[in-house]
Amino acid sequence: MTDSVRFLFGHEMRELRDVDPTRTVLQWLREDQYATGTKEGCAEGDCGACTVVLGEPDGEGGMRYRAVNACILFVPVLDGRQLLTVEHLAGADGAMHPVQRAMVDHHGSQCGFCTPGFVMSLFALYLEGGRPDRQRINDTLAGNLCRCTGYRPIVDAALAMHDYPWDDPVRARAAGTAERLTALRRTDTLALAWQGRRYFAPVSADGLARVLGEHPDATLLAGGTDVGLWVTKRHMDLDTVVHVGDVAELHGIHEDADGVAIGAAVTHGEALDVLGRRFPDFGELLRRFASVQIRNSGTLGGNIANGSPIGDSMPVLIALGARLTLNGPDGRREMPIEDYFIDYGRQDRRPGEFVERVWIPALGGDEHFRCYKISKRFDQDISAVCAAFRLRLSDGRVVAIRTGFGGVAATPRRAPRTERELTGAAWDEAGVRRGEAALAAELTPITDMRASREYRRLVAAQLLHKFYIETTDPQARTRVLAEEAAS
Amino acid sequence: MSETDTRRGNPGVNVARPHDSAHKHVSGSARYVDDLPEPRELLHAYARLAERAHARINRLDVSAVDGGGVAAVVTPEGLGTTNDIGPVFPGDQVFADGEVLFYGQPLFAVAAGSIDAARRAAMRAEVDYEDLPAILDVDAALDADADLLAPKRWRRGEPEAAIEAAPHHLEGRTYVGGQEHFYLEGQVAMAVPQEDGDMLVYSSTQHPSEVQHLVAKVLGLPDHAVTVETRRMGGAFGGKETQGAQIAVIAALLAQRTGRPVKYRLDRDDDMTMTGKRHDLRIDYRVGFDDDGRIRGITFMQAVRCGYAPDLSHSVSDRAMYHADNAYFLENVEITSRRLRTNTVSNTAFRGFGGPQGMVGMEHVIEEIARELGLDPLAVRRRNLYGVDERNITPYGMTVEDNILPELLGELETSSEYARRREAVRAYNAASPWLKKGIAVTPVKFGISFTAKHLNQAGALVLVYQDGSVQLNHGGTEMGQGLHIKVAQVVAEVFGIDLERVRITATHTGKVPNTSPTAASSGSDLNGAAAYNAATKIVDRLLPVIRDHFDVSTDAAITFRDNAVYAGGRELASFAEVVRLAYFRRVQLSAAGFYATPKLQINEDGTGRPFYYFAYGAACSEVVVDTLTGEYRVTRVDILHDVGRSLNPAIDMGQIEGGFIQGMGWLTTEELWWDEHGRLMTHAPSTYKIPACSDLPADFRARIYERGENVEEALYRSKAVGEPPLMLAISVLHALKDAVASAADYRVAAPLHAPATPEAVLMAVQAVRGTVGAGVAAAQPEVAG
Structure with missing residues (x-):
């Protein structure tokens, strides 16, 4: 076993041995390294002031970079990676990076506190190459909040950042960096101990099973976009943490004609391509799911495993008929994903078990699928209501319909009475009305800060109606985003 | 500065300049309070927050707090001086004293080696509450006649009669929500004890003078023993006009107790829970109007949620009244303002300061009139606009002159x-x-x-050094709005020198005293004018030196431009040379400037x-x-x-x-x-x-x-x-x-x-x-x- 965390801080090799495994990268930067350019704005991954860039070998001799939130990232996750902060952007002679120059030239900073985070998000976009359009900029910056500028000058800076001549030193050194990091690649489990706290990062499914066999009650850590908050917000002490993010077998995406299987450690960002291609509406929902930083860390498996009633992906997966595979001491078991969610905060996961993958069946050519996310703010908001529908029609009648809802009960769920009401009925105005009535009757939403129960119930019913309109009148204008793009 | 003509090819003012700190913002090198190098033996503070909206505190037992590196605990009983930090009227408190007045009110504070240690220690205290009835919104406060401050009413003409006589009338109600500032940098202060019991406080505040005064008051010190420095804030928007004081006071109290530096930085949740916000209002109205939508008579009742204490609510409520007209002439009008007490956080300044809420009420009425008559709302707006030469007196008697x-x-x-x-x-x-x-x-x-009225004053201190470089100090604070660059532009304009020759410094109560908050949009009007006053004083001292040394007659104009001094188009010397000349002639090269509107x-x-x-x-x-x-x-x-x-x-x-x-x-x-x-x-x-x-x-x-x-x-x-x-x-x-x-x-x-x-x-x-x-x-x- 390896007992130290090794990574590149900029281009400098670091090895940490005596470190609190639940210390965040932001704390390490600011408090241990006095690298105060990276800021804390919220400590929950919602404001982006702490954005840093993580690099890892792309497997083809180069590097792949992604923006993440340092405030909810635990230090051991840096193992084998390169950490870049706003302090690393300048050229050899101290010259500002094009992103920084564009931000100055376009008056993209006012108070300046959010600025390093914006710079790092844009730096990650810059490294991706290609001149971004407005949509891509909006998506890139959805997880960076600015309270001063109103964003216009930042968007202009992003549009202009490729106008500056620059030979990016990070990109220029990528091959060497990849080589150095590849040399760090572990073949064994990283095992840290610090003042009674333990942290394990196995690299194989066998290793994971072994660790969980010894620590069946450990906290499973995937992207940390939820577990990180247990520490930074709820101030919990996590005694034993097992990180599944390095487990090779959990990273695969396998596609065939029947469907797509997604490993539990695949991030939302990685899953977006394939899901968006197969289920365009799911892709649109994932685009609005949290932020780039969160999607770059958070995993589909983690989102499912923790079973939040308002997690955006579950209603969609439920409606699509996804199946979940768990693995554990007693072997594998598979279940319809909706069966995993037992009650608020309770899931069907036994001690020592972990979510291995989720399998999503393909859509038939005669099937309709739509999903909808309703939130106060369009981007990077947790939904008040999420609804998804999968429908098979024949001669104007419903052969089969599956529904999935979030935000309307203690768990993500189907609406079985509504499905029964609709199945076999004519897919027409009167039929869908009966469905809406059944839906309003069987959902049990609550009132909270995101929405009232009345609104949730009403919207859920009207989303079914919207689905009806969209499946029967393709010309109807029903999406404000499309209208915004058209105007 | 009658003599000089400062218009020139590279003007200081009326030109786009990047924010003076832009290059530091983008590189992460701009320092905010939490980024300052930490002094030796620094302690971190944490305040335990109440978990009741309104309750009697029957017992607050902090005996379990000690240990685990805890250096000090400060409770309201232990203050010795005062628990009151109301900026104008008494009422806003450092800690809940015997009675909790809102959910999230600080109860006591702890200093320890880390925030985490301080938080864990604070959570060990035991608090016994006895719940009391709580008023949680404006409607409940109105029902209970819970006026925190005396109601106010302005009246002109005969609104009721005018409403009755008008061909159409409407009455209604609208609600206008509050707002969290969400400055990206949360509230923070670091207090560093000095000799003789003095205290130096680095504070993220729009109002260093008030922080100085309130820290002195709670610590039992004269104002001259407390110095406050503010280089920049990571956003403020009114949320750091008064709200920074409580943070600074708690840090300073713990620093005084321990003799060690103390930093108090709120995390986002505590910040949003315990600091004030924009006031939410209920606005009731009655209006009478003509067929074409022109208002004949109107009454407004503005019910303002002040929260548990006054803070700045009287002025905020006043400004809501001042803007109840927005842009429209209201001939017969009555505006009533109720300033209500609720068991919620004490609301505070927020960009617009009540004005926006007042305007929303007025625009709501316009909309209602337009729909009632089936008119385009813009047509109704135009019909009610103030006139240019007539129909131009506001409900508070001020003529709209421009x-x-x-x-x-x-x-x-x-x-x-x-x-x-x-x-x-x-x-x-x-x-x-x-x-x-x-x-x-x-x-x-x-x-x-x-x-x-008294706040409409400002001071500045301009220091010219022998090499012709200039250091600029003024009473305004930089929160991202670009105040410092604007004021520096004014000084560069007056001296005719490059902007880079003017060094902007932190706002410091030891350099410019008795400052007003940087608020009410007045920052550059006031501080720019004070800096202008200071710089022109220096120019006026340089002029006789120039005339004498270069033998320039009194009828020839002397111009400061392009880093040099000119007479009748002839370059006499560089600005730096003139400055050095004046120094050797024992002419004072610094000046305090002042401005009163x-x-x-x-x-x-x-x-x-x-x-x-x-x-x-x-x-x-x-x-x-x-x-x-x-x-x-x-x-x-x-x-x-x-x-x-x-x-x-x-x-x-x-x-x-x-x-x-x-x-x-x-x-x-x-x-x-x-x-x-x-x-x-x-x-x-x-x-x-x-x-x-x-x-x-x-x-x-x-x-x-x-x-x-x-x-x-x-x-x-x-x-x-x-x-x-x-x-x-x-x-x-x-x-x-x-x-x-x-x-x-x-x-x-x-x-x-x-x-x-x-x-x-x-x-x-x-x-x-x-x-x-x-x-x-x-x-x-x-x-x-």
């Missing part, structure tokens, strides 16, 4: 193609049953000056001339609304805003655009939500939604009104810009109302209150269709028709 709104509105109406687009919106809606568009134009008239006259009841001048603007917003879900997008915004003659168009544009988006957030997605226990549940960005990048309208056209010029002799004829643009966003609320009203063929006004969340919009759609709760089914005939 009303440019008719002209400015006309220009915006043309440039935004309002008439054509309004027809296009109508046509779109007729063909689109589910998505509806809306468009609206609203004007802004905002009074500039502190309405507490002229013409202000405020009566006991607040009437008179509270404002030096008005800033104007207007905006046209267009939206598209989903009537099935209440979701919407703001698709296009046109803004025309008056900043007088802009000192720095880039900085001013930043204020205009940023203010608009912040105002849009206030009126749309930013919702403060308390549960039934009075606990704020929207206390982090995961639940409190300020605008994100994609909320910037896809088509956003903001322009500075080019003909703008201050009729008053304000700094280089510029106008204040900090607050007024926020209110341009009222056009978004009204565009949403327009879209909602279309769902019932514009026959009824949308009962849409702020914030217009998707939920509020959907419920308003349901209401105008007369089908609340019935869902799509009942809506269908209307839609299909």
Whole structure:
């Protein structure tokens, strides 16, 4: 076993041995390294002031970079990676990076506190190459909040950042960096101990099973976009943490004609391509799911495993008929994903078990699928209501319909009475009305800060109606985003 | 400075300059309080917050707090001096003293080696509460007659009679939500004990002098023993005008107890829970009007949620009254203001300071009138605008002397193609049953000056060194608004030197004393004028030296430009050489400057001339609304805003655009939500939604009104810009109302209150269709028709 965390801080090799495994990268930067350019704005991954860039070998001799939130990232996750902060952007002679120059030239900073985070998000976009359009900029910056500028000058800076001549030193050194990091690649489990706290990062499914066999009650850590908050917000002490993010077998995406299987450690960002291609509406929902930083860390498996009633992906997966595979001491078991969610905060996961993958069946050519996310703010908001529908029609009648809802009960769920009401009925105005009535009757939403129960119930019913309109009148204008793009 | 002509090729003012710290912002090298190198033996503070809205504290036992590296615990009993930090009136407290007045009120504070250690220690204390009845919103406060401050009323003419006599009348009510500042940098202070018991405090505050005064008061020290320094804030927006004091006081108290430096930084949740916000209001009105929509008589009752204590609520409520007219002449008018006590956080300053809420009330009435008469709301707005030479006296007796709104509105109406687009919106809606568009134009008239007259003063200290470099100090603070660069531009202009020769410094109570808060949009007007005064004093001392040394006759003009001094077009010497010359002649090269705003006259009841001048603007917003879900997008915004003659168009544009988006957030997605226990549940960005990048309208056209010029002799004829643009966003609320009203063929006004969340919009759609709760089914005939 390896007992130290090794990574590149900029281009400098670091090895940490005596470190609190639940210390965040932001704390390490600011408090241990006095690298105060990276800021804390919220400590929950919602404001982006702490954005840093993580690099890892792309497997083809180069590097792949992604923006993440340092405030909810635990230090051991840096193992084998390169950490870049706003302090690393300048050229050899101290010259500002094009992103920084564009931000100055376009008056993209006012108070300046959010600025390093914006710079790092844009730096990650810059490294991706290609001149971004407005949509891509909006998506890139959805997880960076600015309270001063109103964003216009930042968007202009992003549009202009490729106008500056620059030979990016990070990109220029990528091959060497990849080589150095590849040399760090572990073949064994990283095992840290610090003042009674333990942290394990196995690299194989066998290793994971072994660790969980010894620590069946450990906290499973995937992207940390939820577990990180247990520490930074709820101030919990996590005694034993097992990180599944390095487990090779959990990273695969396998596609065939029947469907797509997604490993539990695949991030939302990685899953977006394939899901968006197969289920365009799911892709649109994932685009609005949290932020780039969160999607770059958070995993589909983690989102499912923790079973939040308002997690955006579950209603969609439920409606699509996804199946979940768990693995554990007693072997594998598979279940319809909706069966995993037992009650608020309770899931069907036994001690020592972990979510291995989720399998999503393909859509038939005669099937309709739509999903909808309703939130106060369009981007990077947790939904008040999420609804998804999968429908098979024949001669104007419903052969089969599956529904999935979030935000309307203690768990993500189907609406079985509504499905029964609709199945076999004519897919027409009167039929869908009966469905809406059944839906309003069987959902049990609550009132909270995101929405009232009345609104949730009403919207859920009207989303079914919207689905009806969209499946029967393709010309109807029903999406404000499309209208915004058209105007 | 009569003698010099400072107009030149490379002007200091009226030119776009980047923010002075921009290169540091983008490189992460701009230091905020939490970034300062930490002194030896630094302790971290944490305050335990109450978990009741209103309760008697029967027992507060901190005996379990000690240990684990805890260096000090400070409770209200242990203060020894005072627990009161009310900025004007008493009431705002350091700690709850025997009685909890809101959920989240600090109970006591701990200092330990780390924030985590301090928090864990504080949580070990035992608190026994005895619940008391709590008042949690304005309606409950009105029902209970819970006036925190005396009500206020202005009256002109005979409003009731005028309303009765008018051909049409309406009455109604609207609610205007509060707002969290959400400065990205949370509240923070670091107190460092000095010799003789003195205290140096680094504070993220808009008001260093008040922090100095309140720290001194609670520590039992004279003001001269406390020094406060503020280099910059990571945003403030009014939220650090008074709210920084409590943080600084707690840090200083613990520093005094321990003799060690103490830093107190709030995490986001505690910050949002325990610091004040924009006041939310209920506004009741009655109005009588003509067939063409002209208002004959009107009454407003503004019920203001002050929270548990006064803070600045009297002035905020006053400003809501001052802006109850927005841009409209109200001949017969009564405005009543109730300043109400609730068991919620003590509300405070927020960009616009009550003015925006007052304006929302007025614009709501305009909308109601327009729908009642079936008129275009813009036509009703135009009919009620203040006149230029008549119909130009405000309800508080001030004459509007420079009303440019008719002209400015006309220009915006043309440039935004309002008439054509309004027809296009109508046509779109007729063909689109589910998505509806809306468009609206609203004007802004905002009074500039502190309405507490004494605050309209400022000081500056300008130091010229022998090499001709200049250090600039003034009483204003930098929160991102670009104050420092503007004031530096003024000094560079006066001396005719490059901006880079002027060094901006931290605001420091030891350099400029008795300062006013950087607030009320007044920062550059006041501090720029004080710096101008200081710099011209120095120029006036240099002139005799120049005349004597270079033998320039008194009738020849001397000019400072291009880093040199000229007489009649002849370059005499560089600025640095002149300075050195003066030094050897024993001429003082530093000066304290001062400025007090002229013409202000405020009566006991607040009437008179509270404002030096008005800033104007207007905006046209267009939206598209989903009537099935209440979701919407703001698709296009046109803004025309008056900043007088802009000192720095880039900085001013930043204020205009940023203010608009912040105002849009206030009126749309930013919702403060308390549960039934009075606990704020929207206390982090995961639940409190300020605008994100994609909320910037896809088509956003903001322009500075080019003909703008201050009729008053304000700094280089510029106008204040900090607050007024926020209110341009009222056009978004009204565009949403327009879209909602279309769902019932514009026959009824949308009962849409702020914030217009998707939920509020959907419920308003349901209401105008007369089908609340019935869902799509009942809506269908209307839609299909």
